Each structure stands twice: as C-alpha cells, then as structure tokens.
Amino acid sequence: MSIIEKKHLIVAGPCSAETEEQLMEASLGLKEAGVDMLRAGVWKPRTRPNSFEGIGAPALEWIKNVKKATGLPFTIEVATPQHVELALDAGIDVLWIGARTTVNPFNVQDIADALRGVDIPVMIKNPINPDLSLWIGAIERIAGAGIKQIAAIHRGFSTFQPTQYRNLPMWRIPIELKSKMPELPLICDPSHISGKRDMVFEVAQKALDLDYDGLMIEVHPDPDHAWSDPKQQMTPARFGAELSQLRFRKSSPGDQVFIDQLEELREKIDYLDREIIEALGARMKMSELIGLYKKDNNVAAFQLQRWQEILKTRPDWGEKESLTQAFVEEIYKIIHNESVKVQTEIMKKQPSKT
Numbered sequence: 001m002s003i004i005e006k007k008h009l010i011v012a013g014p015c016s017a018e019t020e021e022q023l024m025e026a027s028l029g030l031k032e033a034g035v036d037m038l039r040a041g042v043w044k045p046r047t048r049p050n051s052f053e054g055i056g057a058p059a060l061e062w063i064k065n066v067k068k069a070t071g072l073p074f075t076i077e078v079a080t081p082q083h084v085e086l087a088l089d090a091g092i093d094v095l096w097i098g099a100r101t102t103v104n105p106f107n108v109q110d111i112a113d114a115l116r117g118v119d120i121p122v123m124i125k126n127p128i129n130p131d132l133s134l135w136i137g138a139i140e141r142i143a144g145a146g147i148k149q150i151a152a153i154h155r156g157f158s159t160f161q162p163t164q165y166r167n168l169p170m171w172r173i174p175i176e177l178k179s180k181m182p183e184l185p186l187i188c189d190p191s192h193i194s195g196k197r198d199m200v201f202e203v204a205q206k207a208l209d210l211d212y213d214g215l216m217i218e219v220h221p222d223p224d225h226a227w228s229d230p231k232q233q234m235t236p237a238r239f240g241a242e243l244s245q246l247r248f249r250k251s252s253p254g255d256q257v258f259i260d261q262l263e264e265l266r267e268k269i270d271y272l273d274r275e276i277i278e279a280l281g282a283r284m285k286m287s288e289l290i291g292l293y294k295k296d297n298n299v300a301a302f303q304l305q306r307w308q309e310i311l312k313t314r315p316d317w318g319e320k321e322s323l324t325q326a327f328v329e330e331i332y333k334i335i336h337n338e339s340v341k342v343q344t345e346i347m348k349k350q351p352s353k354t
Contacts, residue, residue, distance in 0.1 A: 002149040003037055003073055004094060004121045004185055008248050009214030011075060011187070012239060013039035015229040016052065017059040024066055025221040029236025031070045033243060037094065038066065039216060042076045043083055044228060045100045052227045060090035067091070075123065079107065081114035088118065096123040099155055102138045103127035112145035121149035123187065130157040132173050136180065151185035152177060153216060154207070156193035166195020166232065169203065171210065191218040197234040201242045211251055283335070284342055291343030301343040307336060 003009070012030050017023045017040040027038050040063070044054035063074050073093035078084050079101045087095060101107045102125055115122070122142050127134040135152065142150055154174040156167025178186050188207035190200045204215050220226045223233035234242075253259055294301060310332055318328035 002121050004123060004149055004151040006036060007213055009037065009185070009187065010035045010243065011037045011039050011214065011216040012219045014041070014220045014226070015218045015233055016041040016044055016227055017055055017062060018227050020062040020065065022221060023059070023062050024069065026219055026236060027066045027070050027072070029221065030219060030239070031072060033236060033240035035072070037073045037075055038070065039075045041228070043079060045079055045098060057086055060086060060092070063092065064090060078111060081110050084111060084114040088120070094121045094123060096153060097125060097138065097142070099125045099128045103129060103134060105137060105141070108138045108141045112141045115142065115145045115147055117146065120147070121151070122147050123151040123153050125153040125155050125189070126157065126173070128158045130170050130173055132176055135177060139181070139184070151187055151213070153187045153189050155189035164199070165193055167193050169193050175210065185213040187214040187216055188212045189216045191216070191232040195232050197223065197232055200232065200234065201246065205246055208246060208249055211249060280335070284339065287339040287342045288346055291346030294343060295347045301340050301347060310336060
C-alpha cells in the first residue's frame with residue numbers, strides 16, 4: 001500500500017525549509033509526535049515579488065539528511081518540470097501540486113508530461129478558486145500520465161469576503177469530489193484553511209468528522225519567526241499535544257446492533273425525504289398555476305414584495321423547528337429561484353389573453 005493510501009495519514013512540517021537546522025529540529029520533533037510523513041516547501045510560489053520564495057535546490061540536500069535521521073518519507077511541492085526532475089533525483093518520496101498550479105491546466109499538463117514513466121505518489125491541492133472541474137481535470141491529467149497513486153488535498157478556496165478563515169473550506173466541494181471519486185484519498189490542509197494556529201485543530205477535527213483520509217499540518221520550531229506563513233504554524237510540542245486530542249472516526253461500524261439501529265433511523269430519514277420531495281413537487285405545481293395566472297393578467301413573474309415576505313416569515317417558522325435562519329434562507333433562495341424559473345417558462349409558452 002502506498003503511503004498516501006494510509007487511513008488517517010498525518011503529514012506535517014514547516015511551511016518552508018529555511019535552514020538545515022530548522023528543518024532537522026522540526027522533523028525530529030514530528031517523528032517523536034508520531035507523524036507518517038514530513039513536508040516542507042522548497043520552492044514557494046508567492047503573490048508578490050521580493051517575498052521569500054524558498055531556498056530551492058540546496059534544500060533538497062537537507063531533506064536527504066532529515067530522511068536519514070528520521071527514517072520518514074518526505075513530500076514537497078513541485079510547480080515546473082524542472083522541479084519534478086530535481087525532486088526525483090533527490091529521492092523525494094511524494095510530490096504535491098499546489099493550488100496556484102492546479103488552477104492552470106497548461107502547468108499541470110507540463111508536470112504530467114514530466115512524470116510519464118515515473119512511479120511516484122502525487123497529491124493534488126484544490127485550485128485557489130472554487131472550481132471542482134479544474135480540480136478533477138488536474139487529477140485526470142496526472143492519472144493520464146500513468147501515475148497510479150494519487151490523493152487530493154483540500155486547502156480551502158480564496159475569497160474577497162472577510163471571514164474567520166484564510167481560505168473558505170466550502171466543504172461541499174471536496175465532499176462532491178469524494179462522491180465522484182470514492183477511491184481517491186482525501187487529505188485536509190487545516191493550516192491553509194484556518195490561517196491561524198488556534199483554529200487548525202478545530203478544522204482538522206471537522207475534516208475527520210467528515211471521514212477525510214488524512215491531514216497535512218504546518219509545524220515550525222519557532223513559528224513566530226518563520227520566513228513564511230508564521231500565523232498558521234505551531235511548534236512540534238503543541239502539534240503533538242493537540243494531535244493526541246483529535247478523535248479519529250471509523251468509516252463504517254462493525255457492530256451489528258449499531259448497524260441495525262442506524263438502518264432503522266435511515267429508513268425514517270428516507271420516509272421524511274420522500275415527504276419533502278412530494279411537498280416540493282406540489283409547491284412547483286402551485287407555481288405553475290401562479291405563473292399562468294400572472295401571464296393572463298400581464299403581471300411580472302418576480303414580485304419583490306412577495307419575496308421579502310418569504311424572507312421574513314420562513315426563517316421565523318424555521319426557528320420554531322430549531323432550524324437556523326441562515327439554513328432556511330439558503331433553502332428558500334433555491335426554492336424561490338426555481339419557482340420564478342418555472343413561472344417565466346410558463347409565460348414563454350402560454351399566449352396572453354390580454
């Protein structure tokens with residue numbers, strides 16, 4: 001079994017390899033914490049020029065020494081065919097493709113071409129923008145080069161909106177990826193999602209609760225003085241302490257009593273879902289009738305006052321059923337959009353009587 005196929009894989013290490021001493025100190029601490037694989041940035045694609053962009057090839061020699069000292073496999077990011085060649089020559093065990101590379105199919109294809117004929121695991125981070133097709137496309141390009149051992153890394157998505165996260169997790173996107181590619185290992189990078197060390201393990205636990213296959217976390221012996229991303233890195237000691245508090249979930253239960261009780265509850269969910277679908281069907285039929293009535297009276301499909309009334313009343317109704325306002329609003333945005341769509345389609349097809 002490939003290292004990236006290990007259930008509950010733990011990958012950790014500095015954002016960047018800064019000095020051999022820094023890398024060795026972090027790595028020895030992480031070996032003691034029980035990680036499965038080490039990581040560090042050798043080449044760092046940065047937003048602005050004149051930022052620290054990684055030590056580059058000299059750091060590969062440091063990694064060789066770290067591997068000898070720890071006996072652990074090592075993974076680094078590659079962004080060009082030249083990076084791939086140097087990494088392979090240095091005996092790097094696993095490669096990963098970063099979010100800024102995944103977003104560009106030309107770059108991914110260049111890396112895929114450089115990997116032809118090579119047997120090495122490759123992990124692919126989601127693109128910086130929330131585009132599932134781009135993520136799948138990158139995976140397909142690497143697979144098309146003959147790489148058999150592939151994993152996906154969820155590191156969150158960029159946004160201009162102020163949020164508590166550095167990168168929005170948008171959990172539905174990696175969940176949809178997993179549903180389309182169930183055999184693909186899915187790893188969470190809570191460091192890049194949170195952007196703050198105090199939130200890293202909160203996000204990590206959420207990922208484990210969603211049955212992710214592993215975690216990649218940034219760890220530095222002196223995080224406050226790190227040359228890149230200091231706020232999201234933590235010391236090896238803190239990492240080890242918080243790692244021990246994580247709750248690793250089972251993908252499926254083995255106890256037959258639990259299975260039977262779960263199946264009984266799921267049958268009740270299925271019954272309720274059928275009722276919801278039937279209610280939605282009846283609501284859309286009513287929208288069709290309203291559309292016909294509006295068309296006959298030459299009235300627009302969208303009525304702002306009515307939409308404002310729905311937005312005001314439905315969350316109040318939902319609150320009485322212990323549903324959050326945001327949840328109910330999101331549902332009714334979808335329902336209302338579909339209702340307006342139904343009415344506009346009716347108006348196109350039916351001749352007006354006026």
